[in-house]
Amino acid sequence: MALDPRIGQGAVVSTEESPVEHDDRWVLSLRGMSVTKISVDFRLVLVVGSDWEIALEAPVRLSYGTVHASPSVLLNPQSQDVAAALALFGASVLSVVAFKSGTLRLVFDTGHHLTCSSDPSFEAWQVTGPAQWRFVSLPGGDLGVWSGSGTSES
Numbered sequence: 001m002a003l004d005p006r007i008g009q010g011a012v013v014s015t016e017e018s019p020v021e022h023d024d025r026w027v028l029s030l031r032g033m034s035v036t037k038i039s040v041d042f043r044l045v046l047v048v049g050s051d052w053e054i055a056l057e058a059p060v061r062l063s064y065g066t067v068h069a070s071p072s073v074l075l076n077p078q079s080q081d082v083a084a085a086l087a088l089f090g091a092s093v094l095s096v097v098a099f100k101s102g103t104l105r106l107v108f109d110t111g112h113h114l115t116c117s118s119d120p121s122f123e124a125w126q127v128t129g130p131a132q133w134r135f136v137s138l139p140g141g142d143l144g145v146w147s148g149s150g151t152s153e154s
Helices: 082-087
Strands: 025-029 037-040 044-048 053-056 060-066 073-075 095-100 103-106 110-116 125-128 135-140 142-147 152-154
Touching: 037 082, 044 060, 044 082, 053 103, 073 082, 082 110, 095 142
Parallel strands: none
Antiparallel strands: 025 095, 037 044, 044 053, 053 125, 060 073, 060 110, 095 103, 103 110, 125 135, 135 142, 142 152
16 A cells, blocks of 8 residues: 655645535635745735635735734735735645635635635636535626535525
């Protein structure tokens, strides 16, 4: 029996659980995965693990500690003003929640939180992953959800 050679190099072994739908949100199965790449063009893109990509196009709030403990920093991907996001490289995900209102919330083991709200005019963010999962903040505050098994607009 051959072992995956990445296991000894800090790879996360995951059971690839599917995202879970609740009345007002989807909880994505990224817990324990690390941010392995950060890129910037007109978007701020975080690659998490080897299969998930989080593309943020609207302004994003980055905070540290409890929500009320310290002020947040506004990251603006369209003007490439996202240097503070570099602190997330290598961070491990504690939770990713896509709210049906179109807001995305990420929490990391470093104490950082990213929050991207919906936009009235365009898609503010999207998350793509294995099994053709795609979550998109639709214009006006809705959430679009697609998977390999079909489409469900929440």
